[in-house]
Amino acid sequence: MHLDKFDLAILKVLQDDARASLNDIGAAVGLSATPCWNRIKRMEREGVIRGYTADISPEALGFMDTVIVHVTLESHSDATLYEFGRALAEIPEVLEAFLVSGDYDYIIRIAVRDTRDYERLLRERLYRIPGIRHSKSGFVLRSLKQSRLPLSAVAPAA
Incomplete structure (x- = not known):
């Protein structure tokens, strides 16, 4: 368009x-x-x-922390990727999930109340998804920039 x-x-x-x-x-x-x-x-x-x-504030609803999780799967078959994506879609705390290139297969952004809540989420939800070979988590300390689509960088059609 x-x-x-x-x-x-x-x-x-x-x-x-x-x-x-x-x-x-x-x-x-x-x-x-x-x-x-x-x-x-x-x-x-x-x-x-x-x-x-x-645009709802997660903190106002008690979700004080954001965790970035890098996940590597055992297999890259269509069925494994589909099932992993389907399982992530059922976890309400998962805000975003990206299938990516590089050292990991997925980057996932998760909202949690605190470290205990994240530990619960790992045990009860994430680690129960079949096919995870490795994961690495990092808590977001501060959000430096949250942006929207850079509309000023889009050239209008002639």
């Missing part, structure tokens, strides 16, 4: 505040509400806009 400067401007407004009104979006990008609405609907249909979410 080709995105022009208005589409990119609309995306930036929505990325900053998904609850912005059509009038506010239009004022920010220099269009009236109807063209903004049509562009938003088109970007939703085309899959550019995947949905709208609330």
